[in-house]
Amino acid sequence: MIFKEPQARDALGLLYSQNRQWLLGWLCKRLGCSQRASDLLQDTFVRLLKRDEWSQAQEPRAYLMTVAKRVLIDHWRRERIEQAYLDALQQLPEAEAPSPETHHQLLELLVEIDRRLDGLPALTRQAFLHAQLDGMTYSEIALALGMSVSSVKRHLIRATSRCYFPDLTG
């Protein structure tokens, strides 16, 4: 269960009512005041609900902003990936387009992969995509990226660890 005991829930309610206004203003400045800003405000508090840490935070306000920033970054990531997805889809022959029910799943996965690979050097990311999506071998990747096979392995170990063990290597 994600809901804590009533006491903690009340404390969160208090945090919410005390900070709702300025946080919404903060989000509005970044997104333009819109339904979306209040959606992300909700997301921020939903995220708090799922964790314990906030009750121990020294500066609830600073902590709240850190979480809101993460929510915002995720939001932008999703927008960016959705746009890229649509662009890619338009370039695909119609026969190759996945079924509608696949879109949602695939997009969720791509957002998650992008999140896990976040911050990796471009070459590491490239090597990973070549291996996982293009089905290229070590030597093919080495040729494509102009590096040695042992470098390719190093890059792949790094990216694959991120992808499979995000909690350890994040």
Place this chain on the structure above:
Amino acid sequence: MNSPPPTIPESVARDAVELLLDWQMQAEPDCWERIRRWRAAHPDHERAWQQIETTQQQLSVLSPATTRLARNTLSTGRQSRRRSLKVMALLCMGASSGWLISRQPGITLGQDQHFTGTGEQLELQLPGGSQVQLNSRTAIRLSYNQHRTQIHLLQGEIFIQTAAPPAEPPRSLLITTQQGVLTPVGTAFNVRQLHETTQVAVLAGQVRLIQGPVQQPHLIPTGETLLISNTALVSQSQVTPADTAWRQGMLIAEGMRLQQFIDQLSRYHQGIIRLDPTLAELRVSGSYPIQDTRRVLESLSHSLPIRLEQRSRYWITLRPAGYSG
């Protein structure tokens, strides 16, 4: 409250990733066996591998049909920040689960998987009544939905006997290898994953290659053995009893090169068989029981000019009969 599971040590995660990459990138014949041993060696190993499998389940949305889209999305989706409402419209149509074909080696090791060790065989009953038999050192993964059964052949060799008169409504059966996707048309057939090729032998009925190095679905008729690579249909030949003799625990050779014979026999042999290169072209004929590979080698040494040299229990070298050293 559930307490969070203990974290996996970083060194263990790294070992798991290296094994996974060996498996995905090189698909060495003993890789599955190594993974199995590694998993069994420590509970942390097993937990790390469980996590890999869970991730692979998530990744299984990626399929040959969607990789190009995924590729273009992930490599271009780095700068653009425009939003499109069209995407949202698109997504609203989406139900949450889609059935997908996936054939990337290693990507789809899921929950329902079966494998055999060296010298083992296994027979499974599939929903809808079909049967699948696994030869030695074989790994498959099964996935189902209400209409379909899909067998991913990850490594090794399987024989499939489809159910006589189809269940109502008929379930379709798909077999995915690294080279393509096959579907039977009421049939008995053998599929073997070789290094970068797939061999299909059809004993009864027909098998349709619906994805792979073909523009149109390709029909493999009764009595034909087809070899498929990543880029082409390599060769066609007549099915022989040798193709499925493993099901009777036999290895049949008719004027087979000794090198090829040893390669075949090695699949059932616990350990390593080395062949002196000067012997590679000798010819072997006969039917040999694969349960006792050691005895097969001994009997060969009576009929051919070879001598067995045993370095350890697991390592046998075949030398020319007159050789000493």
